Amino acid sequence: MVKLNYTWLLVLVMFSLVFGSVGMSLGSQAEAADINLARGKNVVVSSTEASGNIAANAVDGNLSTRWASTNSDTQYYIVDLGTAQSVSSVILRWEAAYAKQFQIQTSTDNVNWTTVYSNYSNTGGTNTITFPSTTARYVKMYAFQRATTYGYSLYEFEIYGSGTQAATGVLDYIKSISGKQTVIGMHNREPNATPAVQTEKVKSITGKYPGLWSGDLLFSANDVNNRWNMIYEAKKQWDNGAIVQVMMHVTPPTQADAGNWEGGVVSHLSDAQWKDLTTNGGTLNKAWKARLDNYAQYLQYLEDNKVTVLFRPFHEMNQGVFWWAGRPGSTGTAELYRLTHDYLVNTKGLSNLVWVWDMQDLDLNWNVYNPGNAYWDIFALDVYNPDGFTTQKYNTALSVANGKPIAIGECDVLPTPSQLAAQPKWAFAMSWAELTFEKNTNAQIQTVYNASNVITRDELPKLK
Known part of the structure; x- marks a missing residue:
């Protein structure tokens, strides 16, 4: 008898461990196959009863x-899904007060509606509804006959896209939103042992994840030893729906890969060393390519796992404190950028990189650092000067980009929704790690993340 009790106790404990943490959260075959597009979205309803059972x-x-x-x-x-998306399935989870007769309707403009499903003899419970894939921003449950004397009550209204929906390329998506909306991003500063600290912090403040996650190969011995941890986090973020960026704050090839900030990342090469670095066959040239061989393994892992990477190899190319930066002209920093691009693309064969050319708002003379239009896909500007997001910087970025996407590569003070509305071509805006929380109040961060012209992770389409 005692043995039987312990056996059943063990069964109950195991059941609790497996299922108890799920509690009342949702799980369905549709969710396993795709993302619930309705989760956390804005909603509009015809009415709400006075008891506090609100639409959200x-x-x-x-x-x-x-x-x-x-x-x-x-x-x-x-x-309101926020943007037009391909939808093909709805799940309605009714309370006892269900609709006996209702329709599912879709719209791209909230004015003209198409009925994609009708039910005139519903029996309540859970309705799993499928229909031919259609493009919609708005999805409506329109009820016109109650099953009870009460109104209508839904535990959940879930919306899913087509399981066979083609993914959108990251660069194509960035181009498509330029002039309309801005993806909000977060850089996650060292240590690489915990490469999502700032991302999780902003989630705790806003209830939403940034649409763009950024990590860095970095330079300290501890961070070099934890590079794989950062790369695994990049894959995890991608799998969870984020756009991924990888940066390189690394030591010069005159030193070991693991080193220091001062005297390492922040250091200077002589003109003779620079020429040796950028000349094929030079000692430093060979040392840098050996470094790139090492860095390429991380990027190759991401490619093997179908992760597209916004790759920003040289941070703030006009910021002369860094060993790679502050050398204008075709044989300066731009030459090292081209060398790195050609080695990773042509020699190492990487094809999953979207190349980001990055400058800082120290001045407006950015073209003297242009590696050549064939070498970059996105122009990014780091905005740290106290004058902020001026029209002059915005217009200069548009001119330099010459039709390519532009982005706020880094900032400490977040752009306001009204600033982004006035400068709508910023395709993404990434705040820098801890500065996000030092320079912005929680209320200001929440305002940005909840703005209709700002895209968070839950609002991104399926990407490839």
């Missing part, structure tokens, strides 16, 4: 909360 409850992913309407037949619940 039906898109919060929690089966212990619900939305309830007032007690009349004609009601609606509209989810």
Whole structure:
């Protein structure tokens, strides 16, 4: 008898460990195959009963909360996906007060609606609804006959895209949103042992993850030893739907790979050393290519796992404190950029990199560092000067980019939604790690992350 009790106790414990942490959160075959596009989105409803069962409850992913309407037949619940997306499935999880007759309708403009599904004899519970894939920004549950004397009540309204929907290339997506919306990003500063600290912190403040996650190969012995940890985090972030960026704050090839900030990353090469570095067959040239052989293994792992990387090899090319930077002209920093590009692309065969040419707002003379238009895909400007996001900087960036996407590569003070609306071509804006929280209040961060013209991770499409 005692043995039987312990056996059942063990079964219960194992059941609790496996299923207990799930609690009332949602799990479904559709979720396993795709992302619930409705989770956390803005909603509009025809009415809400006075009991506090608000509209947002039906898109919060929690089966212990619900939305309830007032007690009349004609009601609606509209989810705004934020951008037009391909949708092909809806799951309605009804409370006891369900709709006997309802329709699912879709729209791209919230004015003209198309009915994609009708049910005139619903029996409640959970409705799993599929229909031919259609492009929609707004998805509506339109109810016109109640099953009870109460109104309508939904635990969850879930929306899914087509399981066979083609993924969008990262660069194509960035081009498509230019002039419309801006992806918000977060750089995660050292240590590489915990490469998502700042990303998780902003999630705790806003309830949303940044659309862009950024990491760095870095230079200290501890961070060099934890590079794989950072790379695994990059894959994890990609798998969770984020755009991924990798940067290189590394030591010069005159030193060991593991080194220091002062005297290492922040140092200077002589003109003779620079010529040796950028001349094929030179001692430093060979040393740098050996470094690139090492760096390429991390990028190759990401390519093997189908991760596209925004690759920013040389941070702030006009910022002369760094060993690679502050050398204008075709034989200066731009030459090292081209050398690095050609070695990683042509010799190492990497094809998963979107190349970012990055400058700082020290002045407006950025073209003297241009590696050549064939060598970069996105122009990024780091905005740290107190004058902030001026129209002059924006217009100069547009001129330098000459039709290619532009981005705020780094900033400490976040651009406001109104500033982004006035300068809509910034395709992404990434704040720098701890400076995000030193230079912006929680309320300011929340305002940016909740703005309709700002894209967070949950609002990104499937990317490739």
